[in-house]
Each structure stands twice: as structure tokens, then as C-alpha cells.
Amino acid sequence: xxxxxxxxxxxxxxxxxxxxxxxxxxxxxxxxxxxxxxxxxxxxxxxxxxxxxxxxxxxxxxxxxxxxxxxxxxxxxxxxxxxxxxxxxxxxxxxxxxxxxxxxxxxxxxxxxxxxxxxxxxxxxxxxxxxxxxxxxxxxxxxxxxxxxxxxxxxxxxxxxxxxxxxxxxxxxxxxxxxxxxxxxxxxxxxxxxxxxxxxxxxxxxxxxxxxxxxxxxxxxxxxxxxxxxxxxxxxxxxxxxxxxxxxxxxxxxxxxxxxxxxxxxxxxxxxxxxxxxxxxxxxxxxxxxxxxxxxxxxxxxxxxxxxxxxxxxxxxxxxxxxxxxxxxxxxxxxxxxxxxxxxxxxxxxxxxxxxxxxxxxxxxxxxxxxxxxxxxxxxxxxxxxxxxxxxxxxxxxxxxxxxxxxxxxxxxxxxxxxxxxxxxxxxxxxxxxxxxxxxxxxxxxxxxxxxxxxxxxxxxxxxxxxxxxxxxxxxxxxxx
Amino acid sequence: xxxxxxxxxxxxxxxxxxxxxxxxxxxxxxxxxxxxxxxxxxxxxxxxxxxxxxxxxxxxxxxxxxxxxxxxxxxxxxxxxxxxxxxxxxxxxxxxxxxxxxxxxxxxxxxxxxxxxxxxxxxxxxxxxxxxxxxxxxxxxxxxxxxxxxxxxxxxxxxxxxxxxxxxxxxxxxxxxxxxxxxxxxxxxxxxxxxxxxxxxxxxxxxxxxxxxxxxxxxxxxxxxxxxxxxxxxxxxxxxxxxxxxxxxxxxxxxxxxxxxxxxxxxxxxxxxxxxxxxxxxxxxxxxxxxxxxxxxxxxxxxxxxxxxxxxxxxxxxxxxxxxxxxxxxxxxxxxxxxxxxxxxxxxxxxxxxxxxxxxxxxxxxxxxxxxxxxxxxxxxxxxxxxxxxxxxxxxxxxxxxxxxxxxxxxxxxxxxxxxxxxxxxx
Numbered sequence: 025x026x027x028x029x030x031x032x033x034x035x036x037x038x039x040x041x042x043x044x045x046x047x048x049x050x051x052x053x054x055x056x057x058x059x060x061x062x063x064x065x066x067x068x069x070x071x072x073x074x075x076x077x078x079x080x081x082x083x084x085x086x087x088x089x090x091x092x093x094x095x096x097x098x099x100x101x102x103x104x105x106x107x108x109x110x111x112x113x114x115x116x117x118x119x120x121x122x123x124x125x126x127x128x129x130x131x132x133x134x135x136x137x138x139x140x141x142x143x144x145x146x147x148x149x150x151x152x153x154x155x156x157x158x159x160x161x162x163x164x165x166x167x168x169x170x171x172x173x174x175x176x177x178x179x180x181x182x183x184x185x186x187x188x189x190x191x192x193x194x195x196x197x198x199x200x201x202x203x204x205x206x207x208x209x210x211x212x213x214x215x216x217x218x219x220x221x222x223x224x225x226x227x228x229x230x231x232x233x234x235x236x237x238x239x240x241x242x243x244x245x246x247x248x249x250x251x252x253x254x255x256x257x258x259x260x261x262x263x264x265x266x267x268x269x270x271x272x273x274x275x276x277x278x279x280x281x282x283x284x285x286x287x288x289x290x291x292x293x294x295x296x297x298x299x300x301x302x303x304x305x306x307x308x309x310x311x312x313x314x315x316x317x318x319x320x321x322x323x324x325x326x327x328x329x330x331x332x333x334x335x336x337x338x339x340x341x342x343x344x345x346x347x348x349x350x351x352x353x354x355x356x357x358x359x360x361x362x363x364x365x366x367x368x369x370x371x372x373x374x375x376x377x378x379x380x381x382x383x384x385x386x387x388x389x390x391x392x393x394x395x396x397x398x399x400x401x402x403x404x405x406x407x408x409x410x411x412x413x414x415x416x417x418x419x420x421x422x423x424x425x426x427x428x429x430x431x432x433x434x435x436x437x438x439x440x441x442x443x444x445x446x447x448x449x450x451x452x453x454x455x456x457x458x459x460x461x462x463x464x465x466x467x468x469x470x471x472x473x474x475x476x477x478x479x480x481x482x483x484x485x486x487x488x489x490x491x492x493x494x495x496x497x498x499x500x501x502x503x504x505x
Numbered sequence: 506x507x508x509x510x511x512x513x514x515x516x517x518x519x520x521x522x523x524x525x526x527x528x529x530x531x532x533x534x535x536x537x538x539x540x541x542x543x544x545x546x547x548x549x550x551x552x553x554x555x556x557x558x559x560x561x562x563x564x565x566x567x568x569x570x571x572x573x574x575x576x577x578x579x580x581x582x583x584x585x586x587x588x589x590x591x592x593x594x595x596x597x598x599x600x601x602x603x604x605x606x607x608x609x610x611x612x613x614x615x616x617x618x619x620x621x622x623x624x625x626x627x628x629x630x631x632x633x634x635x636x637x638x639x640x641x642x643x644x645x646x647x648x649x650x651x652x653x654x655x656x657x658x659x660x661x662x663x664x665x666x667x668x669x670x671x672x673x674x675x676x677x678x679x680x681x682x683x684x685x686x687x688x689x690x691x692x693x694x695x696x697x698x699x700x701x702x703x704x705x706x707x708x709x710x711x712x713x714x715x716x717x718x719x720x721x722x723x724x725x726x727x728x729x730x731x732x733x734x735x736x737x738x739x740x741x742x743x744x745x746x747x748x749x750x751x752x753x754x755x756x757x758x759x760x761x762x763x764x765x766x767x768x769x770x771x772x773x774x775x776x777x778x779x780x781x782x783x784x785x786x787x788x789x790x791x792x793x794x795x796x797x798x799x800x801x802x803x804x805x806x807x808x809x810x811x812x813x814x815x816x817x818x819x820x821x822x823x824x825x826x827x828x829x830x831x832x833x834x835x836x837x838x839x840x841x842x843x844x845x846x847x848x849x850x851x852x853x854x855x856x857x858x859x860x861x862x863x864x865x866x867x868x869x870x871x872x873x874x875x876x877x878x879x880x881x882x883x884x885x886x887x888x889x890x891x892x893x894x895x896x897x898x899x900x901x902x903x904x905x906x907x908x909x910x911x912x913x914x915x916x917x918x919x920x921x922x923x924x925x926x927x928x929x930x931x932x
Binding site: 250255302326405412420421424430459460461463470481485486491495497498499502 | 592603604605608642651654656657660
């Protein structure tokens with residue numbers, strides 16, 4: 025019997041796990057995929073929103089503001105990349121001007137600092153590539169960008185180091201209330217816990233509805249993106265939004281913390297909770313809509329495109345805490361944008377409620393800091409020399425596009441909750457994330473995965489499950505035909 | 506800081522030939538920097554034959570062709586650092602590199618020869634819609650897995666793009682026991698050599714579908730199939746022509762991109778038509794003392810031409826240094842008339858794109874690619890109104906690099922303000 029089982033190792037689940045590890049408790053995270061950060065947390069804009077969008081008084085507004093305020097300190101504590109690059113909501117004609125004023129007012133009500141409306145001339149000084157139609161913009165200096173993998177993995181590793189257990193490839197099928205908690209069934213066996221955290225992303229309504237009569241309903245809302253080469257990364261410096269509409273914040277153009285340029289997302293409501301495929305129409309829409317605010321985006325330099333699903337709840341707000349008819353069951357549902365920005369706050373908020381409910385004691389050995397994977401390129405010349413002398417693997421570059429050394433990849437494999445697949449390596453250390461999209465480094469990373477005993481050639485995968493990469497040796501199939 | 510006369514970035518066919526040629530000029534201080542653990546570059550995974558017909562009048566495999574040059578490099582005692590990744594080249598020719606043995610280090614070069622080769626266009630660059638499962642490889646990645654690791658990346662294969670590596674891999678995958686169902690090519694003609702279409706597809710009964718592309722990718726974890734569709738004249742899929750193919754593997758052979766990230770850092774001007782540096786007849790780039798050759802300069806289809814071009818770059822780099830040292834009279838770089846060569850009708854690009862008539866050798870070889878398939882046509886080179894060359898060609902295709910040799914004396918009468926135009930004239 026666990027004290028807490030968290031369903032889902034996305035950013036919210038991992039944030040709750042990390043905050044709960046401040047207390048003495050038996051905590052387990054159940055994740056259906058082979059790694060953390062494989063669902064909604066994996067495919068989003070990577071934005072830390074300043075907090076002016078959400079309806080004043082809503083959970084979204086509250087969590088966003090607090091999360092965004094805490095992100096910088098958290099980035100230092102857990103050593104993940106975060107940058108406060110500022111954001112601009114651009115309005116393109118006179119009619120939209122009211123919208124900008126309303127957004128400013130709303131932001132001020134939410135407590136966002138430093139907001140101001142800038143006119144075209146000043147905007148162009150900041151962002152010379154804004155479109156000809158760009159008339160004015162709401163500037164939020166506290167807007168930022170973060171690596172969604174970096175944040176989620178940092179939270180998970182820190183939780184793990186503080187004693188939280190993670191079980192991957194463990195999909196929860198059913199949840200039942202029991203006398204003193206809950207019973208969860210999975211293909212890997214039955215688990216019991218006094219409390220549950222439902223951080224299941226686009227499936228959170230399914231789990232909620234298993235224990236509560238107050239039904240909720242989540243719509244998977246697809247967002248498609250295009251990612252451009254680092255040579256395009258300075259096309260804009262701030263995150264450029266359009267005025268928000270009924271379906272969300274619209275198509276944005278932003279640099280990423282790693283120096284690429286990202287455009288998207290679209291917003292299409294779906295039934296299928298697994299439809300993370302991109303579409304011709306979707307990608308074309310991104311190209312077209314991004315041009316409304318930013319001109320001359322060099323789309324010839326696209327290196328990849330992807331789609332993610334946001335968990336949009338009918339009530340249009342985060343659902344955090346216990347339904348009145350299911351004590352001990354803590355929802356973390358409807359976590360769409362600004363979910364990533366809110367994660368630090370959501371983690372504390374739910375951990376606090378659970379600690380109170382279970383009357384948990386503080387964990388005196390809680391270790392709040394975590395070291396990320398060492399980046400030799402960030403070291404001074406002489407320090408990098410010393411490092412390679414000590415550890416020659418840091419001198420062998422495996423991924424030429426992103427300049428990732430063998431030393432860094434070995435760290436990604438060996439650390440707690442280490443990478444188990446090509447995508448696991450990619451998310452942790454960016455090998456394969458660059459302009460050749462793993463063309464050159466994939467065979468070398470495969471060799472390292474095998475050499476390190478993470479898997480063998482036949483069990484090597486791109487991202488776990490049935491995503492196999494190699495089917496035997498040359499000519500194996502010839503005799504069998 | 507260590508100093509070398511000529512530092513060569515890359516120990517593939519271009520870097521090796523450049524090194525041998527520089528050494529043949531009597532240069533002693535040459536250094537090859539190679540990122541892989543072996544010299545030879547991409548030739549090491551090209552185990553098929555057909556290399557060396559022009560250079561050695563023999564049909565060699567890729568590793569055999571590389572070995573000929575590696576042997577010469579060894580005999581001449583040219584130093585090489587393998588496992589060495591160059592991180593930066595400054596316009597002042599300070600090369601920063603890293604390796605497990607040497608650590609992080611810098612070298613001051615008098616001349617640098619860029620020979621970094623090219624990379625394959627990945628799926629992302631095509632923006633193919635659909636899921637992102639395992640089983641989508643560039644043809645070169647699959648070639649490495651099969652030919653170097655001896656591991657099969659799949660059993661049932663569709664190939665998109667008819668570039669040479671894709672054609673070669675269609676045959677290789679078949680020989681190793683996979684079923685290659687179809688090769689789809691977006692253009693109405695193949696991007697590869699005719700001999701590869703015959704020897705790699707036709708001989709194995711593999712269909713080539715021209716004017717076709719992949720419009721959807723199926724399978725969430727491993728690829729389960731692709732949708733092909735016919736495209737119209739502007740490359741747009743024609744609705745209603747979709748066909749489903751079950752396959753677990755999609756190989757992409759959809760173009761090569763010269764790897765010029767280091768060149769940019771060295772202030773080298775790039776030609777948007779080739780994605781490689783702008784060079785003159787001596788293969789010197791816009792940064793003095795930095796030369797370029799091989800696939801980093803423009804994508805070749807035959808390694809023999811890479812070697813020839815690289816030998817030129819090696820020779821000119823040494824001449825450049827001698828000029829600086831005052832040992833030779835060739836050191837007129839940066840002076841004199843510079844004539845621009847522009848691609849005319851039917852021509853996509855030329856290399857070089859600048860000529861210096863006063864300091865060129867007796868002849869210069871212009872290499873170029875055409876835009877489309879042309880039959881029974883003429884290649885002409887003009888300077889203003891003057892015709893410098895006119896040659897009958899039975900067929901020209903974009904997949905095969907062409908060349909035109911210009912005599913230096915023919916350029917003597919060309920005025921500085923006149924541009925040289927290479928064109929295809931249809932009869």
C-alpha cells in the first residue's frame with residue numbers, strides 16, 4: 025500500500041511527485057510509456073507564460089502567475105534551461121486594439137508585472153522581423169521559454185533521488201475505491217494507495233469518472249508545430265503571440281531555449297486521444313498564420329514538425345484537488361496551456377493538499393537540488409581541457425549537429441531514470457535533435473545503448489514499445505522466405 | 506598554439522586527395538582532421554563497386570578507393586588526427602578542435618581546406634505529414650547500419666527519392682533479404698545516375714514511380730505503411746491518386762546538403778544555389794586562404810570528380826602559401842580582374858563562379874548541373890557577345906554533373922565588366 029500513487033509522468037505528475045518528496049511518504053508514479061514526458065508535456069510550445077491570458081480568479085490565472093514567478097529559482101535549483109525572453113501579443117489592425125487593452129487590464133488584475141503596450145515603431149526596434157500589419161503589442165517582460173523535457177526530467181530525477189518510485193510501461197486500466205484508499209489494476213499487477221493523483225493528461229477525465237459521479241469531460245485539442253534550424257533561431261527574440269481567440273492563444277513564433285525557431289500550434293478538437301500525427305492542412309496553417317505577425321520566416325530551414333494534444337476540459341479551467349464525492353482522489357486535470365508554466369505551482373498546491381489529508385511529516389533528508397547533464401561547451405577552454413583529460417569520452421563528439429559528446433550521452437544513460445531509447449537520449453541531451461535529425465548519430469547512439477547494456481540490438485527502440493529499430497542481421501530473412 | 510601550413514578539415518575522399526596533392530607540391534606541414542575513427546569518410550560504407558573508373562580506370566568499391574588514397578597519405582607521412590571534431594574555424598584561420606586523445610586544442614593554419622562533405626535531407630526538411638514512428642531512415646543511415654554494423658533496419662521497404670544512395674540501397678536491402686516494394690520520385694525524372702537505375706532497380710524488378718511522393722505516414726510506434734500519391738507539374742499531390750503501401754521501413758534519398766556550419770563561422774560566403782562556398786578557379790573561398798572542395802562545395806555524383814577537384818584545391822592552397830612566403834610568383838590572390846560566371850538558360854549553378862584570368866592555369870574546368878532533362882542540345886559558354894565554347898550533347902539530366910573546359914587564352918579578350926554565362930541551348 026502506497027501513500028500516494030501518481031498516474032502520469034508528465035510535467036504535472038512529476039511536479040507533484042517532486043513536491044511530495046519533501047514529505048515522508050511512499051510515493052509511486054505509474055506511467056504507461058517507457059519514459060517521463062511522453063504525452064502532452066512532450067509536444068507543446070515550451071513557453072513560460074507571463075500570466076495575462078487567464079480569466080482573473082481562475083485556477084489557470086493563479087497557478088500560471090505563481091508558476092512563472094517561481095520558474096527562475098526552480099531552474100537554478102534543478103539545473104534546467106530557462107530564459108526570460110519577454111513576450112509580445114501583436115495586434116495587426118485598429119479593430120483588435122480593444123482586445124489588446126482588455127488583455128492589459130486582465131494581466132494587471134492577475135498581478136502580472138511590467139506589462140505595457142508598445143507602438144509599431146518601438147516594436148520594430150525590438151523585433152525587426154514583425155510583419156507589415158503589426159500595429160501595436162502588449163509587451164510582457166516576464167514571459168519566458170523553457171525546455172519542456174528539461175523541466176520534466178529535472179523534476180522527475182529530483183523526485184527519484186528523494187525516494188519516489190517510478191514504474192514505466194504500466195498503464196492503469198481501472199481504479200476502484202476501497203475501505204482505506206484505492207485499488208488500481210494494470211497489466212503489470214494491482215496497486216493500492218491511500219491517495220491518488222490523477223495527472224493523466226488527455227485521459228484524466230476517464231480516471232476521474234471512474235471514482236466520481238461529478239463527471240468531467242476532456243477534449244484532446246491537437247496542435248501542430250514546425251521547428252526550424254538554429255540558423256533561423258534569431259529571427260525573433262521574444263515570443264510573438266497573436267491576440268487570443270476562442271480556441272486558445274493562436275499560432276506563436278518563438279525562439280527556443282536551445283536556439284531554434286518554433287512556430288505553431290494549430291488548434292483542432294478531436295475524439296482520438298492518440299492522434300499525434302501532423303497533417304498537410306495543419307502544417308500549412310502554421311506557415312500561413314505565423315506570417316500574420318512575423319515576416320520572412322525561413323521555412324526552407326524546417327528541420328522537423330510535430331503535433332501534440334492539449335487536455336481541454338469543458339469548464340475551461342484546471343481541475344485541481346478532490347471531487348466532493350471522492351476524498352483522497354486528487355485531480356490534476358484539464359492541464360492545457362498554461363500548464364507547463366503552472367507546473368511548479370500545481371506541484372506545491374496539490375502536494376500541500378495531500379500532505380494535509382494524509383498528515384504527512386516533512387522529509388528531513390529532502391535534497392532540493394539536482395545537477396543536470398554537464399555541458400562541456402559551456403565550460404571555459406581550460407576547464408573543458410581538464411574535463412577531457414579526466415574523462416576522454418567528453419572529447420568524442422557523437423552528435424555533430426548539436427555538438428553532443430559521448431560523455432554526455434553516457435551520463436544520460438547512467439543517471440537516475442536514465443534514457444532507454446533513442447528518443448530518451450534525444451530528450452535528455454539533444455543528440456539527434458539537430459539539423460540532420462539523427463542521420464549521423466543514430467547508429468552511434470544505438471551502439472552506446474547496446475554497449476552500456478541498456479538493451480541489445482534486437483530490443484533497441486526509438487521510444488520503447490513496438491518502436492523497434494533493428495530486425496536481425498543481414499541476410500537473416502533470406503533462408504526464411 | 507600549434508602551427509601548420511595546410512589544415513584539412515575532413516579525411517574523406519576530398520580531404521585525402523587535397524592532402525596528397527598538397528604533399529606532392531612539396532608541402533611538409535599538412536594536417537588532416539577527421540571526426541570519425543577512420544579515414545575515408547562516407548566511402549567506408551559504400552561497399553558497392555563503380556568507384557575509380559576515371560581516376561584509376563578500374564572499378565573499385567568505396568573502401569578500396571579510399572584505401573588507395575589512405576595508403577598514399579601514409580606513405581607520404583602526412584599527419585592525421587582521427588576522432589577529432591573541428592568546433593570552429595576563425596577567419597584568421599585558427600582551427601579549434603576536440604578529441605578524446607588531444608582534448609580541446611587550437612591550431613593556427615596558413616591555409617585551410619574545407620572538406621567536410623554533406624549530409625542527407627531528413628524527413629523533417631520535407632515536412633512529410635503523419636505520425637513519427639520508428640522505421641524512417643535516410644538512405645545513408647540505413648547504409649551505415651547494413652554495411653558497417655551488419656544490422657537490418659527493416660524487412661519491407663519503400664524508398665522516397667531516387668538519389669544515388671536510395672538506388673544503391675534498394676539493391677543492397679534486396680540482396681540482404683528485405684523486400685523493396687517501390688521507389689517513388691517527386692520529379693518526372695530520376696535524381697540518380699542512369700547506370701544506378703538500370704543496375705539497382707531494373708535488374709531487380711523494383712518499380713520506379715516518377716512524379717510520386719509520400720503524402721502520409723502510418724503507424725504510431727513502428728511504421729506500418731505509407732500513402733503515395735501522384736503529383737502535378739508543381740509537385741502538388743493530385744487528389745484521388747493515393748495508393749497505400751504496407752511497409753515497416755521508409756528510406757529517404759531526397760537530397761544532400763553541403764555541411765557548411767563551420768564555413769559560416771569562418772566568414773565564408775555561401776552560394777544559395779549550391780549551399781556551398783562561393784569559390785574562384787583556385788577553389789579559394791571569400792575568406793582569404795580558405796579553400797573548399799568535394800561535397801562541402803557542391804554535391805557530386807562521382808567520387809572521381811571529387812578527387813580531381815580536391816587535388817586542385819590542395820595544389821592551389823600550397824601556391825597560396827608560397828605566394829605569401831614569397832617563394833613563388835603565383836601569389837597574386839586578391840588582385841587583378843575577377844570575372845563572374847552566372848548560370849544561364851537551363852543551368853542551375855556553376856563551380857567555380859568567379860574566374861581570375863590573370864592568374865589561372867592554362868585551362869579551367871567549369872562544373873555545373875542542369876535544371877531539367879534536355880536532349881540533343883548544346884552547352885554554350887559566352888562572355889558578353891563572344892562565344893567561348895559550344896558543345897553538342899545528346900542528353901543532359903539534373904542527376905549527372907556536367908563540365909566545360911575553358912582555355913585561359915580565350916578569356917584574355919574578355920572585358921572585366923562582362924559576365925561569363927553557361928547555358929543549355931535547345932535545338
